[in-house]
Amino acid sequence: MKRWYKTLLILFAALTMGAFVYLGWAWFSNERSQLTDDLNRRARIIAKSLNRTFVKAIKQEASAHDIEVLESISEQGRTLGYFLCGVDGTPVLQTMIFEGVPYCEIIKTERGEKISQVENFGFERSAGSFVHIYSTPLLSKDKTVLGVAGIVHDASYIHDQMKTAFLWMTLSMALVALLISAATYFVSRLIFQRSVNEFISWVKEGNSVPKSVMSTLSLLKPVGREFTRLNAKLRSAQQTAQEVSQSKTDEELWTPVKLKAHVTSQIGEKKLIVVSNREPYIHTKEKGVVHVMHPASGLVTALDPVLKATSGLWIAHGSGNADQDVVDEENKVWVPEKAPIYQLKRVWLTKQEEEGYYYSFSNEVLWPLCHATHERPTFDDSAWTTYNRVNQKFCNCIAEEFSKKDSPHILIQDYHFSVLPKMIREKRNDAVIGLFWHIPWPILETFQICPWKREVLQGMLGANILGFHLSSYCNNFLNTVNALLPVRIDWDRQAIIHEGGTTYVKPFPISVQPWSERNLPEEATIQADTESWRQQLELGKTRLVVSVDRLDYTKGFSERLDAIKRFFENNPAYCGKITFVHLAAPSRTHIPRYREFDDRIEKKVDDINWTFGTEGWKPILFLKENHPPYKVYLFLRMAEVCLVSSLADGMNLVAKEFIAARENNDGVLILSEFAGAILELHDALCVNPYACQDFAETIRIALEMPHAQQVERMTRLKKQVLTNNVYKWASDLLTELTHPVHASQATATKTNLSKRS
Numbered sequence: 013m014k015r016w017y018k019t020l021l022i023l024f025a026a027l028t029m030g031a032f033v034y035l036g037w038a039w040f041s042n043e044r045s046q047l048t049d050d051l052n053r054r055a056r057i058i059a060k061s062l063n064r065t066f067v068k069a070i071k072q073e074a075s076a077h078d079i080e081v082l083e084s085i086s087e088q089g090r091t092l093g094y095f096l097c098g099v100d101g102t103p104v105l106q107t108m109i110f111e112g113v114p115y116c117e118i119i120k121t122e123r124g125e126k127i128s129q130v131e132n133f134g135f136e137r138s139a140g141s142f143v144h145i146y147s148t149p150l151l152s153k154d155k156t157v158l159g160v161a162g163i164v165h166d167a168s169y170i171h172d173q174m175k176t177a178f179l180w181m182t183l184s185m186a187l188v189a190l191l192i193s194a195a196t197y198f199v200s201r202l203i204f205q206r207s208v209n210e211f212i213s214w215v216k217e218g219n220s221v222p223k224s225v226m227s228t229l230s231l232l233k234p235v236g237r238e239f240t241r242l243n244a245k246l247r248s249a250q251q252t253a254q255e256v257s258q259s260k261t262d263e264e265l266w267t268p269v270k271l272k273a274h275v276t277s278q279i280g281e282k283k284l285i286v287v288s289n290r291e292p293y294i295h296t297k298e299k300g301v302v303h304v305m306h307p308a309s310g311l312v313t314a315l316d317p318v319l320k321a322t323s324g325l326w327i328a329h330g331s332g333n334a335d336q337d338v339v340d341e342e343n344k345v346w347v348p349e350k351a352p353i354y355q356l357k358r359v360w361l362t363k364q365e366e367e368g369y370y371y372s373f374s375n376e377v378l379w380p381l382c383h384a385t386h387e388r389p390t391f392d393d394s395a396w397t398t399y400n401r402v403n404q405k406f407c408n409c410i411a412e413e414f415s416k417k418d419s420p421h422i423l424i425q426d427y428h429f430s431v432l433p434k435m436i437r438e439k440r441n442d443a444v445i446g447l448f449w450h451i452p453w454p455i456l457e458t459f460q461i462c463p464w465k466r467e468v469l470q471g472m473l474g475a476n477i478l479g480f481h482l483s484s485y486c487n488n489f490l491n492t493v494n495a496l497l498p499v500r501i502d503w504d505r506q507a508i509i510h511e512g513g514t515t516y517v518k519p520f521p522i523s524v525q526p527w528s529e530r531n532l533p534e535e536a537t538i539q540a541d542t543e544s545w546r547q548q549l550e551l552g553k554t555r556l557v558v559s560v561d562r563l564d565y566t567k568g569f570s571e572r573l574d575a576i577k578r579f580f581e582n583n584p585a586y587c588g589k590i591t592f593v594h595l596a597a598p599s600r601t602h603i604p605r606y607r608e609f610d611d612r613i614e615k616k617v618d619d620i621n622w623t624f625g626t627e628g629w630k631p632i633l634f635l636k637e638n639h640p641p642y643k644v645y646l647f648l649r650m651a652e653v654c655l656v657s658s659l660a661d662g663m664n665l666v667a668k669e670f671i672a673a674r675e676n677n678d679g680v681l682i683l684s685e686f687a688g689a690i691l692e693l694h695d696a697l698c699v700n701p702y703a704c705q706d707f708a709e710t711i712r713i714a715l716e717m718p719h720a721q722q723v724e725r726m727t728r729l730k731k732q733v734l735t736n737n738v739y740k741w742a743s744d745l746l747t748e749l750t751h752p753v754h755a756s757q758a759t760a761t762k763t764n765l766s767k768r769s
């Protein structure tokens with residue numbers, strides 16, 4: 013039953029009861045005042061009819077007959093008798109049966125010290141009975157007050173009638189209340205029973221309890237929540253067991269199934285919390301219809317199976333325009349929608365917070381600082397303040413999830429959260445925290461210009477484990493910390509011993525997911541789509557060189573275009589025969605530096621196309637868009653050469669995606685010596701993107717490499733990438749995070765804490 017229905021029902025019951033009480037009371041009062049009016053009227057008539065006799069009597073002029081007349085009114089129906097008082101309140105005469113009853117005193121005390129000179133009515137309890145007393149002044153002919161005459165009636169019948177009426181009213185009210193309560197109870201019970209039945213049917217079907225059902229059952233909410241959680245865990249365990257039993261893959265190859273099994277064995281019952289800026293599922297609304305988007309990113313690809321295996325919790329910035337519509341009161345939503353296994357908790361940011369934390373401090377300070385591409389960081393105090401505030405917001409959101417029993421395991425992603433580990437540590441000293449830094453770590457001389465360098469480092473040292481892609485980034489970090497903070501470095505174990513504990517700094521080179529797992533169509537469809545794209549883009553028979561990157565100055569767009577220009581200058585015979593396809597994703601366009609960069613690159617492309625292009629051929633196809641993964645795959649397959657020209661790059665996934673897409677084991681990868689991937693991909697042609705002439709020459713060498721040599725190199729590259737795929741990365745990282753050394757630190761901290769308390 014909807015909550016407003018319940019409220020309405022209770023309100024209706026209360027109103028009906030209220031109405032009954034009001035009506036009963038109104039009737040009761042009306043009845044009483046009618047009976048009183050009757051008595052008043054009767055007393056007034058008697059007093060008027062005897063007025064002359066009363067005057068005589070008060071003047072002591074009454075005859076025996078007059079006294080007899082006066083006496084005759086007593087015992088007439090309910091009239092008990094009369095009394096006469098002087099102006100000073102002294103009794104003058106009264107009905108004989110009233111002997112000893114001080115009526116003059118009664119009316120005096122009840123209605124003022126002096127005898128009232130106006131007409132009066134009232135009830136009294138006198139001589140054991142309930143009486144009605146009417147008193148009226150007696151006037152002489154010249155209107156002077158001679159005294160007061162009073163008529164006394166027996167009023168006990170009013171009292172008795174009122175008592176009986178009150179009894180009946182109370183009884184009927186109780187009956188009505190009983191009926192209304194019984195009706196409310198039965199209706200509620202009926203509706204509650206229906207909801208419970210619905211709930212049980214959901215339980216029987218083994219699904220999570222939907223929001224609509226939960227909202228009708230506020231009493232069962234905790235049960236429903238617990239059931240949904242247990243069910244997700246069960247489903248995750250079932251799925252893992254099933255997948256493991258069905259998997260027949262190479263023992264050495266890391267797959268989502270192997271990762272799941274591994275993670276389950278490592279993490280056991282512990283709750284894993286992953287924190288990132290970008291969310292793995294984004295809800296968007298178009299024309300009133302809500303869609304779920306699964307953003308294509310290495311990080312999401314790697315961590316989604318981990319969360320599925322552990323039925324953990326992912327906390328991220330809720331950025332979709334329908335994100336708020338689908339979450340529960342704790343800002344959580346179960347994902348994936350069709351078979352919910354883990355929860356995504358969303359953190360809401362204001363525009364101003366997004367501006368300061370994401371665009372300004374993360375991408376205008378830490379990004380240029382860590383990439384060292386000669387782009388000056390923009391230091392801004394207020395951005396630093398907002399960055400801290402947003403990190404604290406995430407921290408509070410994480411803290412809501414802490415259980416008293418277990419040490420939480422938290423895996424934080426990237427440079428958006430450099431100060432978060434320390435904040436979490438301050439709230440929960442026994443937490444096991446990992447922070448993976450997806451971008452390079454620069455040398456000390458570069459990093460130390462940051463005005464908040466020590467705060468950033470101290471923030472990061474709140475983690476037990478810090479992960480970078482390469483050993484060189486780890487060493488840069490250790491050197492930076494060694495120079496700027498009072499710590500001791502254990503170089504053999506790559507550990508920093510500081511006042512808060514020990515932080516291990518280790519390399520975990522990230523990689524990609526095999527394309528075969530990304531719902532690709534049949535080979536025939538792929539061939540047809542390839543042909544269709546060639547026609548659509550009027551590529552004719554030209555050979556393709558592909559580049560895929562976000563439009564970011566670190567990716568070496570400008571240097572790559574210079575090299576392409578030089579290539580055509582040096583090798584005019586290739587004009588008309590080669591097309592350079594750039595799949596360029598617009599990125600951070602809110603930042604002026606990025607907007608200016610976009611303009612510069614587009615102008616440069618135009619310039620080359622103008623200089624070398626012909627009627628039916630464009631040297632560069634600049635396809636500025638966030639293309640769907642399948643389209644990226646098609647172009648990586650269609651091309652003979654892939655160009656990666658980063659000026660600085662933590663790893664670069666595109667290089668690995670190109671290798672993974674080479675179905676025929678051919679093609680050539682030209683890879684910048686400044687991309688982290690170069691350390692693993694020895695068979696790529698290595699270039700310095702700043703060395704224009706060499707770069708142009710390398711393009712020529714790649715295009716002219718004999719097929720056999722291409723296959724030889726690509727086979728080795730493919731083995732490297734497929735063996736060390738994204739699942740291996742996640743597994744290594746989680747193995748480290750769940751290593752007993754961190755857990756024992758946490759236990760020690762917990763013991764110390766409990767001893768202290």
Ligand code: ADQ
Nearest residue numbers: 450560561562595596597637638639661662663664665666
């Ligand atoms: P990025 O700087 O984003 O990542 P990269 O590693 O190349 O760089 O990953 C980009 C991803 O976006 C790839 O999966 C690629 O296919 C996709 N992509 C790029 N352009 C696209 C387009 N136009 N359309 C569609 N998809 C596109 C950061 C670090 C890297 C590090 C990764 C992972 O800067 O060094 O490798 O994180 O840790």
